[in-house]
Amino acid sequence: MRIIDIREKTASIASPIANAYIDFSKMTCSVVAVVTDVIRDGKPVIGYGFNSNGRYGQGALMRDRFINRVLEADPESLIDRENDNLDPFAIWKTLMTNEKPGGHGERSVAVGTIDMAVWDAVAKIAGVPLWKLLADRYRGGVADKKVWVYAAGGYYYPGKDHKQLQDEMRSYLDRGYKVVKMKIGAASLDEDLRRIDAVLDVVGDGQYLAVDANGRFDLETAVAYAKALRPYGLFWYEEAGDPLDYALQAELANHYERPMATGENLFSHQDARNLLRHGGMRPDRDWVQFDCALSYGLVEYFRTLDVMKGLGWSSRRVVPHGGHQMSLNIAAGLHLGGNESYPDVFQPFGGFADGIAVEDGYVGLPEIPGVGFEEKSALIKVMREVAA
Numbered sequence: 001m002r003i004i005d006i007r008e009k010t011a012s013i014a015s016p017i018a019n020a021y022i023d024f025s026k027m028t029c030s031v032v033a034v035v036t037d038v039i040r041d042g043k044p045v046i047g048y049g050f051n052s053n054g055r056y057g058q059g060a061l062m063r064d065r066f067i068n069r070v071l072e073a074d075p076e077s078l079i080d081r082e083n084d085n086l087d088p089f090a091i092w093k094t095l096m097t098n099e100k101p102g103g104h105g106e107r108s109v110a111v112g113t114i115d116m117a118v119w120d121a122v123a124k125i126a127g128v129p130l131w132k133l134l135a136d137r138y139r140g141g142v143a144d145k146k147v148w149v150y151a152a153g154g155y156y157y158p159g160k161d162h163k164q165l166q167d168e169m170r171s172y173l174d175r176g177y178k179v180v181k182m183k184i185g186a187a188s189l190d191e192d193l194r195r196i197d198a199v200l201d202v203v204g205d206g207q208y209l210a211v212d213a214n215g216r217f218d219l220e221t222a223v224a225y226a227k228a229l230r231p232y233g234l235f236w237y238e239e240a241g242d243p244l245d246y247a248l249q250a251e252l253a254n255h256y257e258r259p260m261a262t263g264e265n266l267f268s269h270q271d272a273r274n275l276l277r278h279g280g281m282r283p284d285r286d287w288v289q290f291d292c293a294l295s296y297g298l299v300e301y302f303r304t305l306d307v308m309k310g311l312g313w314s315s316r317r318v319v320p321h322g323g324h325q326m327s328l329n330i331a332a333g334l335h336l337g338g339n340e341s342y343p344d345v346f347q348p349f350g351g352f353a354d355g356i357a358v359e360d361g362y363v364g365l366p367e368i369p370g371v372g373f374e375e376k377s378a379l380i381k382v383m384r385e386v387a388a
């Protein structure tokens with residue numbers, strides 16, 4: 001059993017939407033295929049992965065060093081004998097040969113994307129959905145049968161008025177979501193409050209609305225927003241300040257007793273540990289959003305979950321960023337608190353299996369082997385082109 005090839009293509013996910021920090025007019029992502037010599041149903045098993053939005057495609061890094069390390073390794077060293085499968089932990093170690101600690105920049109995205117494809121292949125070789133494989137191996141066989149999801153959108157968009165924002169949010173509710181998320185911080189506080197009021201007219205109550213500032217605010221602005229947001233009783237207030245400014249986050253906690261969320265731009269278990277040690281995040285109410293696709297993959301995610309446990313955090317406080325099926329599998333198999341969803345943006349990468357509807361804010365899991373990409377027809381089409 002061996003990996004024959006690892007292929008990457010950079011796909012466009014460009015659109016005119018913007019958050020408080022960036023627009024997505026040139027956004028790309030890497031799509032990866034890990035081709036194996038294992039035959040299932042008469043065809044070679046191919047694992048797929050992609051990196052979630054926000055970081056660009058990583059093909060150059062992959063081709064410069066990561067892919068070759070795996071292809072040049074002794075295939076025997078990458079095998080999990082106990083399970084007669086590929087060994088994602090050994091493959092991860094090989095990917096990270098001669099990489100110094102710290103400075104998690106873009107390589108964590110390259111490794112995270114390849115790691116996703118490796119786990120897809122592992123679950124396909126085992127012939128089970130990834131969520132089931134994870135629950136069987138690591139959680140005593142108990143998987144969540146459905147996962148809480150919220151609809152992320154509410155972007156700034158040229159010419160988008162309150163009515164369009166309301167229509168967007170209403171369409172999420174119509175599709176079974178209960179909690180929605182919108183962007184803040186690219187307009188004045190006054191205008192953002194009017195946008196929030198408009199959305200609340202649709203979703204009904206602050207508990208059904210999360211807001212995301214994408215790291216835009218300095219401390220003064222973060223606190224001014226906190227004071228204005230407090231009376232709304234929102235679901236969460238996300239990434240108020242710079243993702244690495246733990247002192248800002250800790251100070252914000254002194255001005256905002258409602259739930260805060262952050263973590264999508266922390267790319268290692270060491271950074272996650274720093275946030276939980278120094279960022280004033282409260283395990284009884286706050287949320288962390290580490291995204292395996294951006295942060296060295298599931299192998300590293302196990303370490304992050306261990307760090308959380310050691311610092312008194314339940315895995316139920318994690319709701320990963322990224323709206324992808326990999327995190328959906330991890331959420332169900334490893335008992336996270338839920339998952340982000342992009343019902344409309346970042347297509348075909350956002351959203352879940354075609355045939356599984358969201359009901360009452362929860363989504364079910366695909367029953368096919370692997371991550372479930374084959375049940376999202378527009379996505380698997382793009383992935384198969386990478387493998388061809």
Ligand SMILES: O=C([O-])CC(=O)C(=O)O
Nearest residue numbers: 019054152212214321322
């Ligand atoms: O707009 C983005 O960069 C995505 C984001 O923050 C999120 O989904 O929470």
Ligand SMILES: [Mg+2]
Nearest residue numbers: 212238239264
């Ligand atoms: Mg965010």
